[in-house]
Amino acid sequence: MNVDVPRSVKYRKQSEVLELVWSDGSTSLIAGQELRKYCACSTCRAKKQVGVDVITDVGTVAGMVPMGTSGVQIIFSDGHDRGIYPWSYLRDIANNRAMAAIS
Numbered sequence: 702m703n704v705d706v707p708r709s710v711k712y713r714k715q716s717e718v719l720e721l722v723w724s725d726g727s728t729s730l731i732a733g734q735e736l737r738k739y740c741a742c743s744t745c746r747a748k749k750q751v752g753v754d755v756i757t758d759v760g761t762v763a764g765m766v767p768m769g770t771s772g773v774q775i776i777f778s779d780g781h782d783r784g785i786y787p788w789s790y791l792r793d794i795a796n797n798r799a800m801a802a803i804s
């Protein structure tokens with residue numbers, strides 16, 4: 702599989718949007734709320750399977766921990782820090798394919 706690692710990853714604090722620039726030059730913008738909603742950690746995945754809405758009021762990103770070529774760990778301002786987002790998954794979220802990717 703071809704791993705597409707973004708050229709740059711930035712979180713725009715003011716607009717609360719994650720900006721990813723891919724190797725082909727295209728840009729993806731993902732809102733913090735959206736990232737929170739699609740958190741794919743085992744806890745959130747289990748909640749989604751039983752239909753529990755994981756969205757909290759605070760969907761803003763408090764921090765990011767780069768995981769090299771595999772992806773990024775996102776720490777949310779509600780204290781949730783278990784979400785690791787592979788680059789391909791972020792691309793799926795940006796392209797509205799995330800639901801298909803986790804189900």
Ligand SMILES: [Zn+2]
Pocket residue numbers: 740741742743744745746781783784
């Ligand atoms: Zn989670």
